Amino acid sequence: MSQVATVPAERVFRRHPLRIALGALMLSAVLSTAALFIIPGFLPRTMNISTRGRIVLVAAIVLTIAVWVGAFWLRNIRVIVRPGTVDIGRPGGMQTYARDTTAFRSKVTEHRTNGLRTGTTRALVVWTDGRETVIDLPGFSRTVFNELMAELAPIAQPPAADPVAAARERAKLPTTFRLDSSGERRIGRGFLITAIVLFAMTLGVTLLVLTPGFLDGDLSALVLLIPFAGIAAIGFAIGAAQRYRAVRRTPAQIVVGPHGLRMGEEDHPYSLLARIWLTPPAYPVHRIRLDKRGGRAITCILGSTRVTMTPTYEEFVLALRSETAGLPGLVSLDLE
DSSP: OOOOOOOOSOEEEEOOHHHHHHHHHHHHHHHHHHHHHHGGGGSOTTSOHHHHHHHHHHHHHHHHHHHHHIIIIITOOEEEEOSSEEEEEETTEEEEEEGGGOEEEEEEEEEEETTEEEEEEEEEEEEETTEEEEEEOTTOOHHHHHHHHHHHSOOOOOOOSSHHHHHHHHHTSOOEEEEEOHHHHHHHHHHHHHHHHHHHHHHHHHHHHTSTTGGGSTTGGGGGHHHHHHHHHHHHHHHHHHHHHHHHTSOSEEEEOSSEEEETTEEEEGGGEEEEEEOOTTSSSEEEEEEETTSOEEEEEEESSSOEEESOHHHHHHHHHHHTTTSTTSEEEOOO
16 A cells, blocks of 8 residues: 555644743843843943833833744744745745745754754755755754655655656665674773762772771872762763663664664564665764654664774665655655
């Protein structure tokens, strides 16, 4: 049975109104509080308290109105996808693009400060009439953005004009892929050994500290090792748990078949899957997420600096696209 669903006449992609309201509420509260403490410092000291209070109140109201107008109008970008056109913009300022003459692609930028992830911005790149336009989509969640790109730029393989030639090309692609997660296992083992050593050190120093007269001796400074070694032990233990969790999420083998995927010892028929999400090959970490119909999602790691796939992940994507060519919409890119 085909999994092709009836395409709706119109799909609207936008930031969730509740997220807009919560963000506007928090920002307006912060700005109003700042106005309460900052503005009085610029007012004449001879001004009476009631006048100063009215000025601060008016400033807070103006800031609140500006924040809510900006949230629900200036930054309220929406994308309306129809069979023949795509409308992009805010209410009252929509730009229409013809789907048959316009190419769409994604642009995802991850922001980091001192190595820590501070946020992600997502944008839609539109190519039409020989020029490229980048349209920021503020507030779009990962889920909404993925669904949007699955609609505008599906990666499903187009139906073959010659089924026989398509079958021959498909036969040239590998079907069995093996994964090696020994790198993750080695790091996890190293973290675990380090955590055990640090825990033992913490316990040993603690027992010494409890010895009568130890704190009066020359080695009393060792007491400082207890909190540092204890915290470091916990950190390495968490790191070891994460590495072993990654190993458990990496199947030893994947088989791509005409009717489903076999991951490890478990079979996943295409007919029972609502969507297969794949990270793009250009990403440093490759994952696959299987959204089951009426069930929970399964996520597996297929590649990273410590996990290798043989043959390559790119060939895996090609093989899966080829096998699911008759099921458009089943395979989509997960743009993290």
